[in-house]
Amino acid sequence: MAGLWPGAAALAALLLLIGGAFVALLSSTGELDPAGLLADRYLRHVVLFTLGQAGASTLLSVAAALPVARALARRSAFPGRTMLLRLFGLPLVMPTLVAILGLATVFGETGWLNRLGQAAAMQPLHFLYGLSGILIAHVFFNLPLAVRLLLPAWQSVPTETWRLAAQLGMRSRHLFRVIEWPLLRQVLPGIAGVIFMLCFTSFAVVLTLGGGPRAATLEVAIYQALRLDFDIARAVELSLMQVALCGLVLVLLRAWRREVPLSASFDRPAARPDLGPWLGRAGDGAAILGAAVFIGLPLAAVVSAAVAGSPGTVLIEERLWRAALRSIAVAGGAAAVAMALGIGILSAQRELRARRGRPRAAAMLEVSGSLIMVVPPLVLGVGLFVLLSRVADVLALGLGLVVAVNAVMGLPYVLRIVGPSMERTVGRYERLCLGLGIRGWNRLRLVEWPASRPAVGLAAALVAALAAGDLGAIALFGTEDNETLALLLYRLIAAYRMEAAAVVAGVLLALSLGLFVVIERGVGRRGQA
């Protein structure tokens, strides 16, 4: 590929955006006093709680995702599989308020579960408000994400390996230990890292489902410092602390990672030898069904509320469709920018690792790209505002800024999803390309693009859907006529119009699904990564 300059350009753009935001904030504030933070008893509790809940949520999500992903990898053709995988893209992209109401409809005090129990004369269960509620919500968001990120690992197992395993008469658990686990160990740290960061920075979910201020994350403290107390220095200190803590966890996770040297192989579907026994079939079926029900019920709750909310009168509103168009524009823009940034960083990282023998520099590059995720959106937004208001009319930039912030926030997903695919390409085709003298545009067209397409499709779809459901960035910069679907939804609720809001939530969900299908199919072609 093209050497280091795309990565350098992408990194420069990021540094400009995030570094600029921090510098602008720091320049408008006084001295930092990091020691003062440690003396705050409540803050110490919050930091420990944040780490604890994020660790537990990550562990649960990944542990639950492993059997589901393995089952889906083993059963590669059953009716509804493709649709199920697309539905798995949805929980993460739902606006948090919609997700909370959906979860409450299923698991809440008067939710479906408790009503079912009541019909069976059981005592109502109270578990949605407290640590258990936070964990349920985080697993709901991240189990499907983990499944989608894990699945490609299985496709990288060479056909020859399965054939050899069959000849050796290996059973299912041997296959797992000898073939699958080493492979997973290569991707798990990265996936766990993304999920950890998502849970670490979770805000409204933790606050609302946590039951009280004992359950709060560092992000809440940052929000309070920057908004209510307007203490910019403290907000910056807390943000740096958040970045440092997450950076530490990412580095520790990376240390656990093991590289697997992959032999050359061709992407022919391989039949693994352990698909026959009924016990395995039943187990896989249970794992898939369990996950589908757990993920599907809250989604169904959102849809049923939309249907009950007299969609006829809402769907004919012109403003709804205008808002939908704006959401699509933001989604497409954010996906395109995130892909450009992400692929730039990844190609530089690969160049450093594979060609120049600088794995540590490559790792640094990737970790810094991922850490963007934990820069609090509010801090990034206010920093950008301070920075840009010196040179331009921030309001006139409007949706452009929303696109930029969403692209940056989506970058870690691009790195996570496209990265392994690009690594595999280099492992498989590097020598072939060198031997045949394929390089430059031809290499991109003939080798890189076809091989990375499914991954690029999935990453673009995810970033697009995330941006479509985003409210954080749009609420920051102020709005004139920038009403997106998510903003319309919140405005309806603020105006007591819960039923109309439920319809808009349904439309937003359908739009996210639509974006997923169109982008994954259009870009990814083969339809699954």
Add this chain to the structure above:
Amino acid sequence: MGPIFQSGTESAAAQHGGGYALRYITLAALAFLGAMTGAASAEPPVLTVYTYDSFVSEWGPGPAIKADFEKECACRLDFVAVEDGVALLNRLRLEGSTSKADIILGLDTSLTAEAAATGLFAPHGLPGSSVKLPMTWADPLFMPFDFGYFAVVYDSTKVSHPPRSLKELVEGDPAEKILIEDPRTSTPGLGLLLWVRQVYGDGAADAWRKLKGRVLTVTKGWSEAYGLFTKGEAPMVLSYTTSPAYHIAVENETRYAAAGFSEGHYMQIEVAGMTASSRQPELARRFLAFMVSPAFQQHIPTTNWMYPVIGVALPEAFGQLVQPSKPLLFAPETAAANRKSWVEEWLDAMSR
């Protein structure tokens, strides 16, 4: 050369003597650009109003007020909306005297002391007697445009004996739950904090420790709490005395009611002020006068679901609302000076 630039030059010269030359050159350049496009002379003056998001939404008072004011002012009214009152104050702090805002509309009395301390507001010059509130109004910088009372709203199909006082709420059956908002992230949440403090004084922490058992959860904002309440997650929610009016007037639904508390109800008074850096001070003053006239005030009850600050006819649904026996309110300076320590007290009591 349009009137915008003339008045801008004058006020700039008056207020920032030092930057006069630079500003003059900039304005001259702008005027030149304006002349080139031929647009400046035809454009009416623009009044920029910063406000909170739900004010400008289609269901808020914004659209009707914009139309009505533009009819009589020969100007254009532009809204810039941010998340809420707190975000509004922060936006102004960030922009300082370079702000485009002529009017800041949507702060409340728990924020006005800090807003005044920024020095970014100019006196409105209107007599306090032009508004009718439960107390006299004498703030030279801010004019109220609506007010309301925080209240516990309950579902009467589930709560047969609603609490009749804050004390009954605090000491009531812990199995009957209430949803409240976090004072760090939400205006009603901060309202309840001040309410409890006003009624219990130094006993507030004890009261919170007792109430804690009744709290189903503490949400980030009003939307989460009210959404969960209408889903039936808890029979009570912290909202406003006027909340039931929406359900009566729009949905014809009478099951939701606000509980009247004998100690009185904490108030929220929403205000607006004009910026000292406004390049349209005359127009800004005119807008503030318009704000306390019937043309503006008539929209408040059924769009913002708050009480108007002058005597305009109230919709029928408002007649069925609970009338607070006694309005409670801290002086803005007291609220500002103590907010931090009271929030810490709340955190301590609620996280044990």
